[in-house]
Amino acid sequence: MRDIVSTPAFAIMISLVAFEIGCIINKKTKLSVLNPLLVGIILIIIFLKYFNISVSDYNKGGQFISFFLSPATVVLAVPLYKKIKLFKENALPIFSGIFLGTLSGIATVITLCHLFGLSKSLNLSIIPKSITTPIGVEVSKQLGGIPSITVAAIILTGIIGSIIGPGVFKILNIKDKVAIGVALGTASHAVGTSKAIELGETEGAMSSLSIGIAGLITVLIVPIMTKIFHSLI
Template identity: 50%
Template sequence: MAEWTNSPFFGVALSVAAFWIGVQLQKKTGLVACNPLLVAVILVIGVLLALRIPYENYNQGGSLINLFLSPATACLAVAIYSKMKLLKENWLPILVGCVVGSLVSMGSVLGLCRLFRLDEAMTASLLPKSVTTPIAVSVSQTHGGIPSITVVAVILTGIMGSILAPLLIRLFRVKDPITAGLSIGACSHAVGTSKALELGETEGAMSGLAIGVCGLVTVIFSLVLM
């Protein structure tokens, strides 16, 4: 077992297959809860546990996929550029929205960590949960956090955002695509942005923009809050 799982191709193949199954499952069921990323996470964990495959073996290939996180995030700039005119016309509400969104996210996490008396390492790990993984891990490590916990928090936040965002938009009757896109990007980074792109081109562009702005704001706020 260890021989064929001890190859980077195993981790890559398992991740791609699990995500493909998640995409097909969501297409067939139409259920928001069948988020492809959530399904992929569950399937990968299930396979590793069932076959007793060490995480280190899987991560040889899984770490290769992580290399694409930053380039994939940078590709969102294409959608932002296509809406440059809209961005120039609404730069002030966009900036204020991103700043407030980041402050509320980090403030709520900090308050809950203090309420439940979590230590500084755990607080630093959870604080940047609403920004994209490369930025979140960097912020976490800078302040003594645990990167693995940060990654889990970021993934769960993104999945919850992509599942709940369409429901909340309908519940609160959000009609403005700029507002919808910024709120999704500010709360659930790249995973939520994939859902925003499904809602519309403007929503996707604004959500992608929020990833960058909120990432920068989070870095600045972390210097003050931690």
């Protein structure tokens, strides 16, 4: 049994099974709070805990899943290609929305971490919460954060954004497909984009674009903003 558990194929298999169960539960219940990714994570944690399987053994296969995150994110450019004309027509408001959304997200994290008295390492780890995992982990390392906490923050941000996003749009009466896509992609990265794709092709395309641009903006401005905010507060 030990030999089977320690193989990469075992971790990959239980990850796929857990996520598929999450998809089935989500479709059956139609509850946005039962996000397939969230359900899958909970099931894997319970499974590892119940059978006393170490995280290091699980990561022998989990690392292969992480490796494919980057190319999987690139595939999200396909919906954008189909809507390239719409993007050209709305280039300025799209870029403005992504920039301001990224800026406010970073500023909010730094301010709240200071107000709640969180340590500097935790602050630096949470700052890249709204960008896709491969970029967020590298940003966290450069800032001196803790990558494992960054990954957890990114996952939670994506799940929460995909769950409450549609409700927020309804409350604020936001119906523009471009705005919805930009909001989900900028705030909730790939998980939000998967929700955007469910809402429509235009939303998915704009959300896909937002992931890449938000990640680039974060890489460029985070070091500057961090120094400015920490010197002020």
